[in-house]
Amino acid sequence: MNKELEHSFVEQLEANQNIVHKICRLYTHDQDSHNDLFQEITIQLWRAFPKFRGDSKFSTWMYRVALNTAITLYRKSKRRIKTQDFESISFKIKSEEYDDTIELQLKLMYGAVKKLNDIDKALVFLYLEDKSYREISHTLGISEVNARVKMNRAKEKLRKILNP
Amino acid sequence: MDQLDKLKKEWQSREQELPKVSFNDIYKMLLKKSSSIVKWIFVISIAELLFWIGLHFLIPKENIELMSNMGVGDIMFYSNFIHYTIFAIFIYYFYRNYRSIQVTDNTKMLMRNILKTRKTVKYFVYYNVGMAILVSIVVDIYFYKNSNQLYEAMDFASKGVPQDNFANVFILSQIIVGVVIIGLLVVFYWLIYGILLKRLKGNYIELQKMGD
Numbered sequence: 273m274n275k276e277l278e279h280s281f282v283e284q285l286e287a288n289q290n291i292v293h294k295i296c297r298l299y300t301h302d303q304d305s306h307n308d309l310f311q312e313i314t315i316q317l318w319r320a321f322p323k324f325r326g327d328s329k330f331s332t333w334m335y336r337v338a339l340n341t342a343i344t345l346y347r348k349s350k351r352r353i354k355t356q357d358f359e360s361i362s363f364k365i366k367s368e369e370y371d372d373t374i375e376l377q378l379k380l381m382y383g384a385v386k387k388l389n390d391i392d393k394a395l396v397f398l399y400l401e402d403k404s405y406r407e408i409s410h411t412l413g414i415s416e417v418n419a420r421v422k423m424n425r426a427k428e429k430l431r432k433i434l435n436p
Numbered sequence: 437m438d439q440l441d442k443l444k445k446e447w448q449s450r451e452q453e454l455p456k457v458s459f460n461d462i463y464k465m466l467l468k469k470s471s472s473i474v475k476w477i478f479v480i481s482i483a484e485l486l487f488w489i490g491l492h493f494l495i496p497k498e499n500i501e502l503m504s505n506m507g508v509g510d511i512m513f514y515s516n517f518i519h520y521t522i523f524a525i526f527i528y529y530f531y532r533n534y535r536s537i538q539v540t541d542n543t544k545m546l547m548r549n550i551l552k553t554r555k556t557v558k559y560f561v562y563y564n565v566g567m568a569i570l571v572s573i574v575v576d577i578y579f580y581k582n583s584n585q586l587y588e589a590m591d592f593a594s595k596g597v598p599q600d601n602f603a604n605v606f607i608l609s610q611i612i613v614g615v616v617i618i619g620l621l622v623v624f625y626w627l628i629y630g631i632l633l634k635r636l637k638g639n640y641i642e643l644q645k646m647g648d
Binding site: 278282283293311314315382385401434 | 439440442443444446447448451454455456457458459462463465466
């Protein structure tokens with residue numbers, strides 16, 4: 273086992289772990305499955321790490337592998353996750369800092385994003401991460417035009433979820 | 437869709453709320469590969485059990501008749517029953533090891549579980565090889581002592597096999613076949629479980645280094 277490789281991997285993952293946590297939050301509904309998914313993504317990233325040649329940024333590469341893992345794992349356990357525990361959506365904000373209605377809106381929006389299918393969720397996630405359509409298309413392996421079209425449809429779906 | 441854009445703004449400003457996993461904890465996750473190794477041990481042991489049971493169905497009828505003609509039918513049945521019960525107990529332990537390795541987050545416990553798994557596998561191999569040796573010795577001695585009965589039961593007279601040297605030739609060929617089969621069994625265990633145990637040991641050493 274290559275020790276240096278392991279160290280450099282763990283270091284980079286530690287520095288970029290926010291990406292993985294955000295994906296875990298979107299794709300799971302409780303702390304246990306959050307941790308499970310985090311571990312699964314870590315293992316998949318580590319397996320794929322030898323193929324990471326550094327021609328893209330570590331974080332860009334991470335988005336791709338982590339989302340793929342979340343999507344495939346999510347697909348596998350789709351039947352299991354049926355109920356959505358709305359309260360578990362962790363948007364803990366101190367009430368004095370924010371307007372309650374804005375807070376509620378955000379919560380509803382976040383809940384709506386969580387209700388999207390796995391691919392749309394990935395799209396919206398990258399949008400929230402402030403990625404350009406070029407980056408989104410690159411990460412998800414679709415064309416830029418396709419990414420725009422899909423994103424518009426996802427927004428439409430969100431609208432419908434929020435205003436049924 | 438300004439609601440989505442509002443969420444986007446919040447999204448970025450709330451990164452500090454996300455959990456933090458330490459370097460060591462991420463490192464430990466890589467070592468969690470132990471869990472999949474132990475899972476393989478569990479799966480292979482089940483496949484092995486099914487293989488042996490399946491083999492029973494392939495035993496020709498004449499052989500089973502021969503066993504009952506030699507008066508060992510019942511003994512064979514009961515010893516097989518006991519053997520597979522013990523086998524099943526081992527599988528249960530493999531499963532338990534797999535579960536406990538899968539759920540532990542604690543390095544010390546993980547190391548202890550790895551050691552336990554290695555021990556269980558070793559006992560399992562010793563038991564199986566030991567049983568194979570013991571059974572073939574017992575069977576050979578029994579057949580040797582009752583070679584006349586065996587000669588009649590297998591109807592060698594009508595096949596023109598001379599009775600003079602029959603017992604010696606028979607027992608010699610039995611021993612050769614027995615040694616070859618046990619040899620194959622040892623090679624099989626050495627290959628399959630040996631590789632898995634070696635990997636487990638590697639993980640164990642890594643964990644040990646981390647603890648230092």
